[in-house]
Amino acid sequence: MSLTYLEAIREAQYEALRRNPDVFIYGQDIGQFGGAFKATKGLMNEFPGRVLDAPISEDAMVGLAIGAAIEGSRPIVEMQFADFSSVGFNQIVNQAATLYWRTDVPCPITIRLPSGGTAGSGPFHSQSMESIYAHYPGLVIVCPATVEDAYWMLLDSVELDDPVIFCEHKFLYYHLKADSFGERDLPIGRARIARPGRDATVVTYSAMVHEAVRAADELQQDGYQVEVVDLRSVKPMDVDTILASVARTGRLLALGESFPWGGVTAEVVARVVTDGFHLLDAPPMRLNSKDTPIPYHTQLWKAHRPTVATVTDALRRLLRY
Amino acid sequence: MEAFRVMVRARTLEDKLANLYKAGGRLVGGVYLGKGQEAYSAALGIQLRWQHDILGPFIRDQAARIAFGEPPLDPMRTYFGSVRGPMRGRDGNVHRGRPKDGLPAMISHIGSMVSLVSGMLFARRMQGRLGDAVGAVTLGEGGTSTGAFHEGVNLAAVEKLPLIIAVTNNQYSYSTSNDRQFACSDLAERAKGYGIQGRNVDGTDLIQCVQAFDEVVRAARSGSGPQLIIGHTLRLTGHGEHDDSSYIPESVKKSPIGRDCMLIAEQQILEHAWMNDKEIAEWKNTCRADVERMVATAMKEPAPDPFKEPWRALSTSELCEGQWTV
Ligand SMILES: Cc1ncc(C[n+]2csc(CCOP(=O)(O)OP(=O)(O)O)c2C)c(N)n1
Numbered sequence: 001m002s003l004t005y006l007e008a009i010r011e012a013q014y015e016a017l018r019r020n021p022d023v024f025i026y027g028q029d030i031g032q033f034g035g036a037f038k039a040t041k042g043l044m045n046e047f048p049g050r051v052l053d054a055p056i057s058e059d060a061m062v063g064l065a066i067g068a069a070i071e072g073s074r075p076i077v078e079m080q081f082a083d084f085s086s087v088g089f090n091q092i093v094n095q096a097a098t099l100y101w102r103t104d105v106p107c108p109i110t111i112r113l114p115s116g117g118t119a120g121s122g123p124f125h126s127q128s129m130e131s132i133y134a135h136y137p138g139l140v141i142v143c144p145a146t147v148e149d150a151y152w153m154l155l156d157s158v159e160l161d162d163p164v165i166f167c168e169h170k171f172l173y174y175h176l177k178a179d180s181f182g183e184r185d186l187p188i189g190r191a192r193i194a195r196p197g198r199d200a201t202v203v204t205y206s207a208m209v210h211e212a213v214r215a216a217d218e219l220q221q222d223g224y225q226v227e228v229v230d231l232r233s234v235k236p237m238d239v240d241t242i243l244a245s246v247a248r249t250g251r252l253l254a255l256g257e258s259f260p261w262g263g264v265t266a267e268v269v270a271r272v273v274t275d276g277f278h279l280l281d282a283p284p285m286r287l288n289s290k291d292t293p294i295p296y297h298t299q300l301w302k303a304h305r306p307t308v309a310t311v312t313d314a315l316r317r318l319l320r321y
Numbered sequence: 322m323e324a325f326r327v328m329v330r331a332r333t334l335e336d337k338l339a340n341l342y343k344a345g346g347r348l349v350g351g352v353y354l355g356k357g358q359e360a361y362s363a364a365l366g367i368q369l370r371w372q373h374d375i376l377g378p379f380i381r382d383q384a385a386r387i388a389f390g391e392p393p394l395d396p397m398r399t400y401f402g403s404v405r406g407p408m409r410g411r412d413g414n415v416h417r418g419r420p421k422d423g424l425p426a427m428i429s430h431i432g433s434m435v436s437l438v439s440g441m442l443f444a445r446r447m448q449g450r451l452g453d454a455v456g457a458v459t460l461g462e463g464g465t466s467t468g469a470f471h472e473g474v475n476l477a478a479v480e481k482l483p484l485i486i487a488v489t490n491n492q493y494s495y496s497t498s499n500d501r502q503f504a505c506s507d508l509a510e511r512a513k514g515y516g517i518q519g520r521n522v523d524g525t526d527l528i529q530c531v532q533a534f535d536e537v538v539r540a541a542r543s544g545s546g547p548q549l550i551i552g553h554t555l556r557l558t559g560h561g562e563h564d565d566s567s568y569i570p571e572s573v574k575k576s577p578i579g580r581d582c583m584l585i586a587e588q589q590i591l592e593h594a595w596m597n598d599k600e601i602a603e604w605k606n607t608c609r610a611d612v613e614r615m616v617a618t619a620m621k622e623p624a625p626d627p628f629k630e631p632w633r634a635l636s637t638s639e640l641c642e643g644q645w646t647v
Contacts, residue, residue, distance in 0.1 A: 024447060049447070055479055060436035060472035064480075067440020070420045073447065075440075090469070094428050095437065097634070102412045105420045106636040138634035162635045189640050236642045 006173040008147045008181060009039045009112070012154035013076060017047045020074060023158060024050040026061055027078025027112075036080050037114060037173060058088035065109045066096050074108045074158055082113035082167065083127040096163040097138030106161040110154070115143075116169040116207055116257055117305055122296035128206070128256070131263030133165045134235040141235040142188055143167040145209035147178035149232055156188050164188075169207040176210075191238035193245065197227035200251035200318055203242050203268045205231040208255050208306060215311035224319055234264045242268065243276045250281035251318050257305055260288035282321035287314045322595040324367050324388070324531055325586050326604060328359040331384035332583055333608040337616065338400060342562040347620070349402040350413045355381030357557030358489050360582035361522070363388050364530035365457055365487050368538040375423040375441050375456035377434040380415040381489065381556075382459050391424060393611070397619035410625030431464045435473025435486065442482045455541040457485040462551075463494025463502055465511070474547065478515045483541040486549045487534075489524060491556040492578060496568045512549040524552030525578070527586035555579045 003011075016023045024047075025040060031053040034041035044051040054061045058079065065075035079085045085092065092111065099107040117126040134141045140162050144150040150168060157164035186192055191203075195213050202212040209230045216226035229245050231237065246252050252272050254265035265286045272284055289305045306314075335354045342352040355362055358381045366388025369376050376382075376389045383396065398406030399417040408417050408426065418426030425441070427434050438456040445451040464470055465488055477484045494502055505511070512519025518540065522533040530552065537548045555578050559566045573579055590596050596604070633641045 022448070055472075055476055057436075057472035057476050059433070059469050060439070060476040063433055063436025063469070063473060064440035064443055064476060067425070067437040067442075068444035068447075069440075070425065070437075071441050071444035071448070073444040087468075090430050091433060091436070094430055095433055098428065099420075100636045101634045102408060102416075103418065103420050103426050140635065140637075140640055160637055160640075162637050162640065236640050 002177045002179065003147055003181065004174055005147050005150045005176040006037060006039060008151035009154060009168055010041060012151045013040060014043060016155055016158040017043065017050060022072060023074045023076065025076045025078060026052050026054050026065060028054050028056060028080045030078050035078060039078065058084055059091055062088040062091035062111065063095065066091060066099060066107060069107045069109050070105055076110045076112060076158060078112045079114065081125050082115040082129045083124050085111065085113055085129055092133065093136040097136045100162065101138055107163045108161045110157045110164045110166055112166045112168060114170050115167040116171055117294055117301060118170050119298040119301055120296065123293035126294040128258035130167045130234050131258050134264060140164045140188060140233065141167065142233040143206040144232065145206050145230050147176055148182040151181040152184040153188060167206060171207045186232065188233045189236045189238060191232055191241040192230045193227060194230040195228040197225035198248055199224045199226060200253065200315055201227045201229060201245040201249045202253045202255050203229045203231065204255035205234055206257065208257050211306060211308050211311050212255055214308045215315055218308065218312050219315055226315060237267065239271050239275065242272060246272055246276050246279045250279060252280065252284040253314055253318055254284065254286045255306060255311060256288050258288060260291050282318055285314055285318050287311060322590065324363040324527060325590050327363040327366060327384050327388045328583060328586055329604055330387050330608045331355065331359050331363065333605065334396060334612050335383055337612045339562055348400045352562040353380040353415050354558045354562065355383050357554050357582060358491060358524065359384040360527040360530045360586055361489055361524040361552035361554060364527065364534045368534050369457060372422050374454050375438055377425050377427065377438040377458040379427065379459040379461060385459065389424065394615055394618060397615040398622065401619040402624055403619050403622035404625045405622050431460065432467030432469030432473065434458050435470055436476055439473060439477045439480065439482050439484055442484060443480055453542045455483040455485060455538055457487055459487045459489065461494055462488055462490040462499060462508060463497065465508055466502055474515050477547045478517045481546045484547040485537055485541050486547060488551045490551050490553045492573065493556055493569060495560040509549060509551045517547040517549055518545065519549035521551050521553065524554030525580045525582045525585055527582060528589050553578060554582060557581060
């Protein structure tokens with residue numbers, strides 16, 4: 001049997017709905033239609049009244065979820081695309097993220113953001129929003145890169161008593177396959193060594209983990225062993241695992257698909273430089289998308305985001321330093 | 322009569338807050354008052370039952386809060402920043418609440434409480450424990466211009482929630498007059514566009530307000546869906562106490578909309594012989610004494626201690642990033 005990343009998300013939601021009657025899902029076109037990507041396919045029929053079509057009102061969808069959480073529900077909100085969560089931004093960063101701190105009432109909501117670029121999707125159906133949300137205190141930001149993580153981290157997110165921004169990568173939906181969901185091994189907050197190595201560390205997350213692993217495979221032919229750290233959750237960030245890796249390799253490339261100004265990769269570099277400057281044998285490097293909106297045409301899109309080729313190139317420069 | 326008593330309590334408390342603000346140095350942060358809106362606010366509040374219904378108040382609803390049952394020391398404790406107040410110094414003034422008792426703590430972003438109160442009702446209904454509870458959310462007329470208001474009201478209508486959307490048209494949104502805020506002649510007509518019921522009421526007239534909210538809340542309780550109500554009055558104070566509201570022309574203040582609902586209510590109470598002069602005077606004295614006691618209590622209470630503050634924004638402590646807490 002082969003399970004896709006998208007099936008993992010659907011199955012995790014099935015399991016979350018089955019386990020706990022307080023869970024419900026709210027989002028556009030998620031009922032009968034099963035969602036723009038079919039992440040809720042069939043769930044409405046299996047859980048009547050708990051998988052509901054929402055009006056195109058991202059602000060009110062999140063507001064409703066927060067109110068429901070106050071009353072003991074554990075809502076999952078599906079944004080049709082991560083990009084549209086900007087319309088619900090205020091509720092997410094000001095209402096959900098501050099609720100526990102202000103009132104002592106926890107806010108167990110999970111907001112699913114179909115994130116990242118796919119060819120031909122253009123500026124408004126391709127964004128990665130994790131850095132924006134990670135900036136705000138009071139939110140947990142997870143970015144699963146594997147089928148297993150998509151499944152277990154979504155279940156963990158729904159069970160967590162805090163608001164979780166669940167960034168699921170659209171590029172991985174259909175491409176990524178696994179034989180089973182495996183076991184829940186690592187909790188949210190812990191990174192994983194996706195590929196061991198000793199010469200350089202790539203710290204990355206989500207779809208870029210796979211680009212990094214392929215780049216590492218390529219460099220192996222030249223005799224280099226590149227370690228790839230999959231952050232899994234970007235906030236909290238598992239700095240211990242990052243530093244331990246840099247201690248082994250002495251070289252750091254922070255890799256992300258989102259825009260280059262600030263963000264997760266800048267944070268990774270800042271933490272390593274602050275807490276592990278003495279571990280570095282070379283200046284740390286960052287690789288992100290270009291500093292323009294995300295292009296529509298496949299040719300431009302491929303050049304906008306980091307790819308195996310640009311990651312390999314960056315690593316060569318890092319290794320040569 | 323109950324509403325009138327609430328109005329006096331609210332006005333007394335707020336007059337005290339205004340004085341404390343002007344005296345300076347004691348209160349933490351700004352003061353936002355509901356002077357001129359007490360009749361409308363109290364008339365809503367007396368319809369709602371504490372720990373049964375939901376009230377998402379805006380900044381000028383001291384009266385509704387009192388009538389609903391907010392613990393009496395909450396306002397002073399919050400204004401003084403007492404660690405014993407519900408916000409423990411983490412938030413202040415009108416941004417206070419007790420969500421678990423049905424009184425969510427507003428965030429500043431106008432319009433954003435409409436969907437939140439809707440969500441509370443929605444969850445209770447889904448959990449099968451809504452019963453005949455209703456939720457009320459209040460806004461100023463300026464709040465009706467936000468996208469959040471539109472999204473929230475539409476969503477409440479789609480979900481057919483027992484939500485009362487109580488708008489106070491006090492003619493000014495901070496300094497902006499209505500001709501720069503909306504272009505329709507009657508905000509209540511917007512209800513039609515949402516497929517819900519809407520009506521207007523003279524917010525300076527207590528008896529009319531009480532009747533209107535009696536009907537509106539009854540309609541929501543009995544399953545008629547969201548109810549939009551617009552009360553018309555004038556803000557008889559600055560936007561906050563830092564604001565002298567010199568932009569409000571004398572002619573508006575002297576027009577019927579500028580009547581003080583407190584004076585009208587007092588006349589109405591006397592006319593109907595619900596209370597006499599002496600009883601009213603006694604009630605005012607009681608309220609004044611109560612407020613003084615609240616101030617004395619809240620003032621003495623400890624302020625939050627930054628060294629005892631855990632500085633954690635997540636309820637799951639192991640997910641808080643420790644390194645920031647240097
Ligand atoms: C979304 C948003 N924009 C701006 C503000 C700043 N602000 C606070 S109160 C206010 C005026 C509100 O007017 P209105 O809604 O009519 O209520 P009123 O103060 O008259 O009771 C403004 C502009 C805010 N709190 N939220």
